[in-house]
Amino acid sequence: MNDSAGRLGDFLVIGAPKAGTTAFYRALARHPRIFMTQPKEPMFFSFAGTPPRFAGPGGAAYARGFIHDEREYRRLFTSAAPDAVAGEASTIYLTCERAAETAARYVPQAKLIAILRHPVERAYSQYLHVRHEGNEPCTSFERAWDADDRRHAEGWVPGACYRRMGFYAAGLSRWLRHYPRERLLILFYEEWCARPAQVLDRTWRFLGVEPPLQSIVTRENVSSLAPRWPWLHHRMIEDNPLRTWAQRFLPVVIRDAITTPLRRLNLKPAPQLAPMLRRRLATVYHDDLDHLQALTGRDLSAWRT
Numbered sequence: 001m002n003d004s005a006g007r008l009g010d011f012l013v014i015g016a017p018k019a020g021t022t023a024f025y026r027a028l029a030r031h032p033r034i035f036m037t038q039p040k041e042p043m044f045f046s047f048a049g050t051p052p053r054f055a056g057p058g059g060a061a062y063a064r065g066f067i068h069d070e071r072e073y074r075r076l077f078t079s080a081a082p083d084a085v086a087g088e089a090s091t092i093y094l095t096c097e098r099a100a101e102t103a104a105r106y107v108p109q110a111k112l113i114a115i116l117r118h119p120v121e122r123a124y125s126q127y128l129h130v131r132h133e134g135n136e137p138c139t140s141f142e143r144a145w146d147a148d149d150r151r152h153a154e155g156w157v158p159g160a161c162y163r164r165m166g167f168y169a170a171g172l173s174r175w176l177r178h179y180p181r182e183r184l185l186i187l188f189y190e191e192w193c194a195r196p197a198q199v200l201d202r203t204w205r206f207l208g209v210e211p212p213l214q215s216i217v218t219r220e221n222v223s224s225l226a227p228r229w230p231w232l233h234h235r236m237i238e239d240n241p242l243r244t245w246a247q248r249f250l251p252v253v254i255r256d257a258i259t260t261p262l263r264r265l266n267l268k269p270a271p272q273l274a275p276m277l278r279r280r281l282a283t284v285y286h287d288d289l290d291h292l293q294a295l296t297g298r299d300l301s302a303w304r305t
Helices: 021-030 059-064 070-075 101-107 119-132 139-146 148-154 168-176 187-196 196-205 230-237 242-251 250-263 275-296
Strands: 013-014 034-036 084-090 110-115 184-190 225-227 267-269
Touching: 013 021, 021 034, 021 084, 021 196, 101 168, 110 168, 110 187, 110 196, 119 139, 119 275, 139 148, 139 275, 168 184, 168 275, 184 187, 184 196, 187 196
Parallel strands: 013 084, 013 110, 034 084, 110 184
Antiparallel strands: 225 267
16 A cells, blocks of 8 residues: 555545435535545445456456555546545445455545435335446345355456445444444434435534535435436446546536436336335344344334335
């Protein structure tokens, strides 16, 4: 680790995936004193120094999105102003077993932010996301859920192992072995959807920045939506020269002005998760939820159904 090679982040958004972190990242990036990396999820602390390899559909393409080289990771922060509060948002960090220990070596003074969502609802949203990308072979969420252990053993991408990414207390406990509790801000997806301005006010205080003069709330609840035209969805998310150029040279505000109308046009309601299935699958998290309630002081009884 070369401390003279340039600055690193002051905070990390460590997850969870499909819990509103993309809209949260965009809101942070609009604050005049906050710098967010492009891409949003470099995922460096999950595979620092080790090029990742994944099995399963989309594994090779997913691995190419990781930044594992330290110099390349540090370059993400070179355009941050000296007085900016810099961060990144890699949602794999929450449940990755090595991320916390690695981050503590590189950014031991960093602040941490986690956004949590009903673990089964989160898993179902992730399933829809992976299926829309064309990388989920199971037409049944329940069958994909049951394949979790096999996929993990075979080295599939973490996002296709839906059940194991919902053990939030276990993941947070790993981070709290390396960071004090006061440097961890735990937010909840339901509040982010219902009261985004209040959630951002808590975030500004936690990061030590003044609230912006104008509202930068851009909350858009798209977790229950699916693409009308998968080909357009794939063009907007897959690597291509135009997307790579835009991520490198265009600010988030300009990119959003171009892509948001297209995303909205291309969305339709997705199939809903059956309440009985959600309740049955939620039983696997009951012990973890006991620990999470103790950690947060939050009544999470609604997540048991």
